[in-house]
Amino acid sequence: MRKITDILSTKGKWFLIALAIVYFGIGNLLITTIAGIEQYAYAKTVAQQLAERYAIMPSSSSQSSSLITPTVANYSILVDGELIWHKSNLSESEQSLSLYHFSFDAQKLTVHVALISLYAQYKWVFISFNLLGIGLGLLGYISGRLLFLPSILSLNRIEGWARRYLNEPQHHFKAQSEDFLLEHALEKLDQAKYAAQLHPHTVDAYIRGQTFLDNDTGIGNRIFFDHRLEALLNEPEIDSHGAVYLIQLKELDLVQMQGGNDEVEQLLALFINIIDKYLKDHQDAVFARRSDLDFAILMPHISLTEAEKVAEKLVRLCNRLNVPEYADTDNFFHVGVAYFQANDLPYQVLAEADMALRAAQLQGPSNWFMYDKGAIIKDMAKGSVRWRTAIEKALQREAFVMLFQPVIAIEDELPHHNEVLARMRDEHANLVNASVFLPMARKCGLVPQVDKLIITKTIKLLEYEEGYVEMCSFNLHCDSLNNKEFVDWLIAHLEAHPKACERLIVEIQEYYLVQQSESLKSILARIKATKVKLLVDHVGLYVVNTQYIKEHNIDYLKVHRSIVSNIDQRPENQLFIRSLQGACANTQVKIFALGVENEQEWETLKQIGITGAQGHYFTEPLEQFEPFKTRY
Template sequence: MVKLTSSSPVVLLSLLYLITVIITGASLLLWFNNQILLASLLTFVLLAIIVTIYLLHKKVIPKYKRYLVVENWAYLANICHEYQDLVGQDVIARMVNRLVTKGRDVDNIDSMIDKGIRSKILLDEDTGLGNREFFDHRLDALLKEEGIQGAVYFIHFNEGELVYTLHGRTAVTQIFNQVIASINMLLHKLSGCYLTRRGTYELALIAPGVYITEAEQLAQRMIKTLSSIALPIGVERDSFVHIGVSYFSQAENSYQIKSEADMALRSAQLQGPSQWFMFEPGEVEHVRAKGSLQWRTFLEKAIARNAFVLFFQPVLAATNEKSLHHEVLAKVRDEDGQLINARVFLPMAVKSGVIKEVDFLVLSQVCRLLNYDRHLTESCSLNLSIESLLSKNLLGKFKEILVRYPKISSQLIVEISEYHLVNEYLQLKPVLSQLQSLGIRLFIDKVGQYIESVDYLKECPISAIKLHASIVINIHQRSENQIFVKSLVKICQSQQVDIYAFGVECAEEWRTLKKLGVNGGQGHYFTEPMSQVAKAIHQP
């Protein structure tokens, strides 16, 4: 059955033929009646119509016939629900038949289109990896599997913006491709892993089925491998990559897992150079999942109502194990009254931009306590962030406090991370000198966590240093750590600087440390866990 349209060129052609006959007849009558002018005019009109008819036959009618063929083919396909080949050798017939052939190779044209749309939505164009939405979908689906466990890694590249500024987008893509290839090499023995691009300079990895020790080992291997990637000129290698790890089970929800991984990433970045971080099992279980904005709101409210609680851990002398001073450890109460560890909330305070307010509030609280509690005759040390130490109003804040509490300056000790001291030395050196002039002692902590020069002992007014826990743990079984501590003790003795060990956990470690010549120690070997017996003071 052929279905023709009403607007057919054939109708126009028929009308032109009829008009031609009429004009021809009229023209002949005029010639016979000697009306030459009108007869000549009609003759010109007749010639124009004849030319039009010729063009219609030559150009329009063949195309119209092809149109009719295609229209009829489509009409019949709609009725029969099947596409048939067109008979003919012209261009349209060949092209239609080619399209039909391709269409027959696809089971479902709609699914093909849908697949294309999905790939655009869920894939990163530069790397070909799944994007943030893909990561969220995979994690949600994984958590529905029975008995699932595994680890989520947030891998952030700190120098990405600098690479883009100095070398452009192509250089960023090249580095990402190197990183992806390196990570995939590490994953070749693990099944079911998903590597995705979570942000402009951040990857996310889901490693299902791994145990916690395997998760830690994978993080360590990634740091080692990614730190050796060749970087463009002008890009700092030491702090190139940080990794936050969240170990999860089926009982957790995806938002909690991502929030913990993000907090772990901020903790790794807070430490300084390239490294990974993972909270201890159960350390953040009671902490409600929060985004950056929620953390900022929570911390601002905590600052406003002074919801910070102070804990004190003693540092004991190696000679008689009497208390030398106490380190102040701060925690914050959440909406349920639970205490959140500083390892959890401090990185988020840095990210939220309120770390200076937190530091100064804790400092004021410690000073007020030292002034009014006459039982606290010993000194107290507290860690200040690099943001607070480099802030313009740091000295003004200390002077303001000491005017209010003039008797406590000799009891105040400020602890500074060795990494930050070395990397911000020129800016920190005058600050440290001014703090000392106010009567405040200075300690350097986390010594030995990274390979750093201790030349600062000769140039800065340092009273003591604290060994990092990684140097102290199992030191009785590690000869290389013993050699490091012994050489450090000699340097400290020559500069009249005390050396303390942080993180002492057993008697064997303590005996070895005393033999090596440390002046004091701090850790759970001397005191039970802080949450149970440490003296906690909350001042509303």
């Protein structure tokens, strides 16, 4: 590939040479040729006239009618070689200008005719002609240097950078002139590309924010909230329950009209700050803005009694707002609550919450309302003391059952690894889902003991089934990682079983990892040192920064089911996964998806190009490995 300047300089050089040849060479030759023909014809005519008239000077009427009329310098007539007449029209000093001579013989009569050269006769014309050519040439050269050469050199720099960039993608372009916008644009684009490669989490966070965040407040938007609610209600093998709270700031429009945007922004910032602080104690809660006046909170895995307490707390928190005097403080906000259980439809839950909101508004001053949901599952109504007793008994009996769900690789549709899913067997021999007993275990401070039991069972299985069982992953909860005694036990236990560690994957929730990144850094490094791999799950459940991917040397990411659900119909969720792939560029991180329920979702994920997926589309959680071994 040749440079633009090489082409321009080569062709331009030959073009200028050709132009000079044409102008100076062919131009002068053409004029000289025409003049010579004219002089020859004229001299011949004069000689013939003189021969006929002997010594008679030719009259002007006998001269050529050409535009260029030659001038006779002198002539001589000889008869039999003897000069009989000589006539000169020039002085002696001008005789040297007689350059063209013509002789004519007729019957012993010889006539010599000398004409003045056209270069001599029209010398200033010829000088002016050549000076004009030289001037135009110099003008073209200077103009080219001033106007075109900088542009050509700029193109040369750009093409030189492009040639080097093809061989060295890390090479950066630096603009060398302030006069060319193209160079500056390329430099900025190159800087932006480098920044995106250096900090891909910023690009990923931007795409997440544009898709799932409210532009004015920075919290989740309607899409964000609806996806989380739908994923929670449709999550298989989990007895979903909880509450949805709709909070409407009814007088916010009045504040907008009376106080302007600044006062609205201050009021919203205070409201969001108050709610965020309260929700820190409810790690699974989702907070979002559904419209200009409406906000929503999703509180999963709480009982009906707890849902009522949360509603009362929200009312007390909202009463802390500094409402302007011109607004109706008694009717500034209202809260509608809908309690949901498994198999409820998302639109029904939201419709019930909206109806409860209208009922609260009809009742008068700022308050909350919830319709009677009816009988609640008895297990959900257990008190903390009864839950503690049930979990402690299960730990003593080691009454925790492990189920396994394969994560299928797209490349060969074989299991990449198996996730260990814990179930607790209660006193009635019923299996209780982890989503039910783990929140209560957390309240009772028993999560580290539960994790110890699951880890011990998993490692025993890997050692017993050595050479047959694929890699296994298990969830490690933040409560356990914050317990120094547990961490010391975990590291010692892993170091005691090095072969099993090579097939172990620890799963940590994305939100917890981001929130406690600094405190977890050394702990995760110690875990990685045992050759255990790290997987971050629940990716996409919250809008967080993905800088942790490189900070903690993560091996795998697992996208949350709220992103995977109906992904074939949701381009914004497809964009999210592609942004995640961009954040993982230049790393060895593999991306998996959780919650694949049908072929359309599976095919879409294949097209996007992730590593694998997990869900009921492939198989339900199993108590052993063999069934899905034979299936795939």
